Amino acid sequence: MVNHTLDRRAVVEILTRDRQNTLIITGLGSSSYDMHAAGDNDDIFYLWGAMGSAALVGLGLAQAQPNKHVMVLTGDGEQLMGLGGLATIAVARPRNLTIVVLDNGHFGETGMQLSHTGHGINLASIAAAAGFAETGRIWDEDGVGHLAEQIRVTASGPRLFVVQFKAENLPRSLPVRDAVYLKNRMRIHLGLSVT
């Protein structure tokens, strides 16, 4: 059994610090709080619902912005609800999309019920089987350091990495909930028009 020692807030901060040319989509719940705690910015679009959509919003964005790198930060429960989307992304084969699953093996927002990953299912193996170009599972600081380097290099196809944590509810760090505002600020960030 792996001893989960990583601090998820610190990991998100490390993976997103000094980012260049990167746009970020966060899945509902703790992933959004983690990203917000690391520092709010116009290049982030937080989801507050539409569970299972984060990686696919990332796909649409990555296809529209081939010269940007898109990073999706989401939880194990959120990605499990979008499992079919991993097949869609594998077939689409974007070279500029990285999914980071922040995996505590539990549904953290709803009372810490054990999730499928908590029951032993490995999302990185599923992504590898689907044909993702790079996959991996990380549970220690060395792994996080390597991952931070790896995601700065352009890939040959989509990537999915699972970072494992112990299950805990950290203090919430709440981003803006207005999706129209979040949409428009990212479009302005990209130099696009607002309706």
Add this chain to the structure above:
Amino acid sequence: MDHVTDTQDWPQALHRILREEDVRQMSFVPDAGHSALIRLFEQDNNVTCNVLTSEQEGIAIAAGAWLGGQRSVLLMQSSGVGNCINMLSLATMGRFPLLMLVTMRGEWAEFNPWQVPMGLATETTLNAAGIRTMRADTPEDLIEITASAARLAYGADQQVAVIISQRLLGAKKW
């Protein structure tokens, strides 16, 4: 133009209209009624096509495409509308332009009873979720309605489903 020629031509007309509206992404769960339009998009090097495992995925892709400055269209049959309900909140909450082209089953000379419940519920379900529906019963209407729906979606940030009637498509041959 006689009816047969018209019916054969509508996929070509829809492809032209959507390209004139600068649609750059198309996602789909296939339906026989969409097969010609799907082929036209897949042969179009200026459009990125995504085959989906479930229709709801296309709503998320369309939102991401718009965030990044591209217009997207989503093709499905009526049974797929039921798969989309919660995901539609992404489009309505974010006021993301959403254009869905929905081919109907279960409403006209249908042989398969399993298509009937969702066929009956298609427009009601979409309307209940806050999506405008515009129904086309003839090829002429379909072409005009699609052009109007595209303007409404991409110009006025609306969520619109064009309902393509089974009478227009012809019942599936068994």
